Amino acid sequence: MKPTMMTYIHQQPEVLSHLLARYLQGLPVLGNAKTVLILATGSSINAALSAKYYVEQLTGVRISVQSRSIFSITSSGIRRPIW
Incomplete structure (x- = not known):
């Protein structure tokens, strides 16, 4: 069966969890931070x-x-x- 938009919506929590686990391991300094500022546009x-x-x-x-x-x-x- 071909994936639909709902397929991807239902996969988001698991995918996000895996991505964060992967990339947060590389940020040990984050554990000492009280606040993180994210700058973005659009x-x-x-x-x-x-x-x-x-x-x-x-x-x-x-x-x-x-x-x-x-x-x-x-x-x-x-x-x-x-940093």
Whole structure:
């Protein structure tokens, strides 16, 4: 049977879980973070907002999502990244 849109929708939780498990292993520094800021625009900001709550539950780290253009004019008080 040919996959349908519903097939892919039902597969999303498992696929996302595998992707996060794979890529979060490479980010040990994330365990020390209190907040992670994701900068994005367009469809990427939609994806980031969708993933925000899942990643927060998975990691216990607060995730903040902002538009890159808004960040560039309001970020004067942000601390330097640790990487």
